[in-house]
Amino acid sequence: MNIQDIQDQIIEEFSIYEDWLDKYQYIIDLSKDLPLIDDQYKKENYVIKGCQSQVWLHANFENGKILYTADSDAVITKGIISLLIRVLSNQTPEDILNCDLFFIEKIGLKENLSPTRSNGLVAMIKQMKLYAMACNYKQNQ
Amino acid sequence: MYNINSIRNDFPILHQKIHNHDLVYFDNAATTQKPQQVIDAIVHSYTKTNSNIHRGIHTLSQLSTNMYEKARKQVQQFIHAPKSEEIIFTKGVTESINLIAHSFGEAFIKAGDEIIISAMEHHSNMVPWHMLCERKQATLRFIPFNSDGVLDIEAFKNSISEKTKLVSIVHISNSLGTVNPISEIIEIAHSHGIPVCIDGAQSIQHTPIDVQALDCDFFVFSGHKMYAPTGIGVLWGKESWLEKMPPYQGGGDMIETVTLEKITYNTLPFKFEAGTSNYVGAHALGVAIDYIQHIGIQHIETHEHSLMEYATSKLQNIEGLSIIGNAPKKAGAISFKVQGAHPADIGQILDKKGIAIRTGTHCTEPVMQFFNIPGTARMSFGMYNTISEIDYCCDVLNKVTRMFL
Numbered sequence: 011m012n013i014q015d016i017q018d019q020i021i022e023e024f025s026i027y028e029d030w031l032d033k034y035q036y037i038i039d040l041s042k043d044l045p046l047i048d049d050q051y052k053k054e055n056y057v058i059k060g061c062q063s064q065v066w067l068h069a070n071f072e073n074g075k076i077l078y079t080a081d082s083d084a085v086i087t088k089g090i091i092s093l094l095i096r097v098l099s100n101q102t103p104e105d106i107l108n109c110d111l112f113f114i115e116k117i118g119l120k121e122n123l124s125p126t127r128s129n130g131l132v133a134m135i136k137q138m139k140l141y142a143m144a145c146n147y148k149q150n151q
Numbered sequence: 152m153y154n155i156n157s158i159r160n161d162f163p164i165l166h167q168k169i170h171n172h173d174l175v176y177f178d179n180a181a182t183t184q185k186p187q188q189v190i191d192a193i194v195h196s197y198t199k200t201n202s203n204i205h206r207g208i209h210t211l212s213q214l215s216t217n218m219y220e221k222a223r224k225q226v227q228q229f230i231h232a233p234k235s236e237e238i239i240f241t242k243g244v245t246e247s248i249n250l251i252a253h254s255f256g257e258a259f260i261k262a263g264d265e266i267i268i269s270a271m272e273h274h275s276n277m278v279p280w281h282m283l284c285e286r287k288q289a290t291l292r293f294i295p296f297n298s299d300g301v302l303d304i305e306a307f308k309n310s311i312s313e314k315t316k317l318v319s320i321v322h323i324s325n326s327l328g329t330v331n332p333i334s335e336i337i338e339i340a341h342s343h344g345i346p347v348c349i350d351g352a353q354s355i356q357h358t359p360i361d362v363q364a365l366d367c368d369f370f371v372f373s374g375h376k377m378y379a380p381t382g383i384g385v386l387w388g389k390e391s392w393l394e395k396m397p398p399y400q401g402g403g404d405m406i407e408t409v410t411l412e413k414i415t416y417n418t419l420p421f422k423f424e425a426g427t428s429n430y431v432g433a434h435a436l437g438v439a440i441d442y443i444q445h446i447g448i449q450h451i452e453t454h455e456h457s458l459m460e461y462a463t464s465k466l467q468n469i470e471g472l473s474i475i476g477n478a479p480k481k482a483g484a485i486s487f488k489v490q491g492a493h494p495a496d497i498g499q500i501l502d503k504k505g506i507a508i509r510t511g512t513h514c515t516e517p518v519m520q521f522f523n524i525p526g527t528a529r530m531s532f533g534m535y536n537t538i539s540e541i542d543y544c545c546d547v548l549n550k551v552t553r554m555f556l
Contacts, residue, residue: 031554034500034554062510062511062526085555086493086495086500087495
């Protein structure tokens with residue numbers, strides 16, 4: 011599935027929840043499915059520090075596609091990361107670089123991407139795109 | 152009688168919906184909301200009386216000066232200070248403590264000296280002393296606390312020596328809610344001839360303060376935590392200390408005469424108030440004090456005490472939730488953690504239910520390190536909070552904690 015279709019699918023999944031508690035329950039459940047980062051990467055080199063919580067991110071470039079794994083010490087952040095990975099992992103560097111991540115706003119979690127929230131998510135997305143940029147560069151050399 | 156509805160009606164910000172729920176504002180330890188009277192005072196100042204204070208010959212300047220100096224007297228009377236000259240207006244606690252660390256430090260701290268604070272201080276009563284000690288090659292010592300959040304007074308006694316030059320202690324902890332035995336601490340320190348500074352950031356709005364009865368040497372607090380605007384605060388110090396301390400910042404108003412060769416400094420309190428003061432803020436602080444006194448600080452204390460007791464017993468019954476800080480005497484704030492959740496998770500979900508709490512380290516990172524947690528969720532009360540708000544919040548928390556089990 012391409013990035014656009016996965017995002018549409020997520021928006022549809024969230025559309026059934028009217029109460030915020032149900033929506034968050036779903037995000038908390040998603041956090042449990044996260045492809046957990048290998049312990050060897052869960053350290054200083056891979057950490058993205060937010061003021062409230064922190065995030066670890068690792069990426070692998072295989073067969074023209076990027077595979078991301080990640081983790082966070084905050085559960086909701088982790089749930090949102092699992093959505094981001096579902097959207098961006100196993101995609102090509104060009105698609106990752108060119109995509110517009112509209113689903114987060116559509117499911118009502120826009121404030122999680124506000125720089126003042128400082129949960130490490132904004133920096134994480136930037137890091138995911140930077141990695142895609144590096145892979146893209148390497149591929150076109 | 153404590154008329155909660157009439158009090159709530161004075162605070163316009165409370166009457167709004169957040170995410171379609173009635174706002175429940177439980178973040179009063181960070182800042183309090185302002186009654187209409189305080190908001191009106193600010194508007195009135197800029198509408199009718201605004202003019203720079205002191206040395207003005209015209210009517211508005213004199214009006215503005217009178218309002219500023221009246222506020223100083225109101226503060227004096229509110230904390231029972233002997234003299235209004237001992238009331239220094241600052242930006243808030245942070246500036247007050249930086250001023251003491253600088254000026255007391257310049258006059259009285261030398262290499263090898265020691266300053267004692269506690270391990271539960273807000274960073275604003277920790278970092279300025281660290282900086283002073285680095286500058287002077289002095290040593291900062293800490294009074295430890297136990298797992299209930301109670302200071303170890305025996306350890307305090309043992310840490311005092313002839314090298315100790317100052318003790319600076321928080322009255323009520325912003326992250327644990329502990330009410331520290333400051334009278335006892337002051338008495339112990341004074342028996343060794345050591346002055347004591349009290350950080351009243353979390354006590355001035357909750358309990359009556361009498362600096363003469365306490366016999367502390369410095370007492371500092373911020374306006375915005377006591378229903379006044381941001382950017383105005385107070386440093387009270389005993390005249391005998393303030394007179395011996397050199398100025399903090401240089402500029403206008405703090406001088407007596409200036410020639411190109413020599414400067415002589417103004418008398419108290421002006422010596423420590425360089426530049427144009429926040430005279431509108433000071434006036435609004437005076438109005439906030441009027442407001443508090445109109446309700447009665449003892450009545451506020453009684454009301455908030457019942458909120459604390461009620462919330463504590465309700466929170467204790469929520470499965471998966473544990474309170475951080477169980478001192479026998481607490482006021483203002485309750486910190487807690489939820490099993491399986493990060494404090495930020497809790498704050499984020501509560502926000503969607505219209506409840507404002509604070510999450511994180513609350514500028515007391517060593518406290519979080521002691522408990523080995525990334526932070527806490529903290530609910531903190533003001534004079535306008537109600538039992539039914541606590542009921543609503545605990546209902547939501549009951550559901551939320553289950554989500555993380």
